[in-house]
Amino acid sequence: MIENYIARTIDCECGKSHSSNVETIVINNGVIENELVDFLKKNGYKRLTVVCDNKSYAVAGETVCKALDKNGITYKVHKFREEAVAPNEYSVGNLIMGLDTECDIILAVGSGTINDLCRYVSAVVGKEFCTVGTAPSMDGYISGGSALIYNNLKLTFETHTPKAVFFDPDMLGNAPRDMIASGVGDLLGKVNCLTDWRLAKIILGEWHCDFISGIVEAAIEKVCDARDGIAAGDGEACATLLEALLLSGVGMDFAGNSRPASGCEHHMSHFWEMRYLLEGREPVFHGTKVGIGTVIALKAYEYVAKLNPDFDKISGISRASFKEWEKSVKEAFFDASTEIIELEKKSGKNDVSKLEKRLASIKENWAEIKKLAGSVMKSAEVADFLKQLDAPTRPNEIGVEKEMAWQAIMYAKEIRDRYTVLQLLWDLGELENFADMVINEYYG
Numbered sequence: 001m002i003e004n005y006i007a008r009t010i011d012c013e014c015g016k017s018h019s020s021n022v023e024t025i026v027i028n029n030g031v032i033e034n035e036l037v038d039f040l041k042k043n044g045y046k047r048l049t050v051v052c053d054n055k056s057y058a059v060a061g062e063t064v065c066k067a068l069d070k071n072g073i074t075y076k077v078h079k080f081r082e083e084a085v086a087p088n089e090y091s092v093g094n095l096i097m098g099l100d101t102e103c104d105i106i107l108a109v110g111s112g113t114i115n116d117l118c119r120y121v122s123a124v125v126g127k128e129f130c131t132v133g134t135a136p137s138m139d140g141y142i143s144g145g146s147a148l149i150y151n152n153l154k155l156t157f158e159t160h161t162p163k164a165v166f167f168d169p170d171m172l173g174n175a176p177r178d179m180i181a182s183g184v185g186d187l188l189g190k191v192n193c194l195t196d197w198r199l200a201k202i203i204l205g206e207w208h209c210d211f212i213s214g215i216v217e218a219a220i221e222k223v224c225d226a227r228d229g230i231a232a233g234d235g236e237a238c239a240t241l242l243e244a245l246l247l248s249g250v251g252m253d254f255a256g257n258s259r260p261a262s263g264c265e266h267h268m269s270h271f272w273e274m275r276y277l278l279e280g281r282e283p284v285f286h287g288t289k290v291g292i293g294t295v296i297a298l299k300a301y302e303y304v305a306k307l308n309p310d311f312d313k314i315s316g317i318s319r320a321s322f323k324e325w326e327k328s329v330k331e332a333f334f335d336a337s338t339e340i341i342e343l344e345k346k347s348g349k350n351d352v353s354k355l356e357k358r359l360a361s362i363k364e365n366w367a368e369i370k371k372l373a374g375s376v377m378k379s380a381e382v383a384d385f386l387k388q389l390d391a392p393t394r395p396n397e398i399g400v401e402k403e404m405a406w407q408a409i410m411y412a413k414e415i416r417d418r419y420t421v422l423q424l425l426w427d428l429g430e431l432e433n434f435a436d437m438v439i440n441e442y443y444g
Ligand SMILES: [Zn+2]
Pocket: 012, 013, 014, 015, 016, 018, 209, 210, 211, 212
């Protein structure tokens, strides 16, 4: 199915033409010895830097090295020493220093972080990169954006897509259960972000593409159908999950940004990620946090579906002044607050004039908004799926304290200038009520 969307340009009804730059996607047993080697030979790559960490080396790196040896392809292995490699500027520097500067191509062996680092570094040094993916744990394998932390803020750098990606279904099925669960969390996040995207179209008139949404929605459906197999670690079912995640990546490529793959569920995840990093805590998988964020975001839509706002009164609700807002942001984001404050100065999304304009649109389109909110998959359904994989569904289950959970709901929307259901709740003067309700449910 995914082959239908890559290596070609699609003229779309939305008025844009969509294309993905990734040329080769192979999901096949024995892919390292066969298709990867063929790809390298066919393209004349004779000298590689193989990038991995200890775990991915054991899972696939060793097999890669053996296959390269056997075929007389020269390589240097750059193995990160940390147990959990951080996706930040220090790891970028580490990789640049460990790179064979004469190599023809960088081969990323691993999942999320290894790929984001290789994607970024390969673009910066002007080299191609390709990937042997080891787990269906996130959607970023073929996206053009690299999610990295810079100056304590998680940002998406527009870089480039890999030339080719290779996956072995058996390897995917044998991936640690929490990594598979992370992939499910990241994928279920699309349920929310596609809704956030529609919401932005309704309220702001933001560009939206039904074709892209449709691709991702169909992928979500397939994964829901394969639920039992995924939970059992079946290779084919996990390949279905991976393909869905890749399609979400294609969606980002098609849109030219991460809108079809990232809404407020991701912003909450980014918030916890930044805080954990700042506090030197053990990192939690991206999709695990996204899954938890998704449950909260879908609760937000359920909350919206029950609202009957009195628009005349909403305009009169007193809003935090910029000074008060700045103080709260500093308390929530610590060292990362400088960037958040800069972003708000630029976007002015909380300015009263912009708010009034949005409120007028919300009032006019309220029936449609309410219908959208009522039509989304229920939070309980997503939580059920995650529980089947023994994955956390609430922030307290990954060690997030009450206040940090509350802050995520209140301030995640400040991380990006991107309209989501959390911004809608703020616009309606309901965000704090919603945050209190969820926190009360979770923490008592
Ligand atoms: Zn389109």
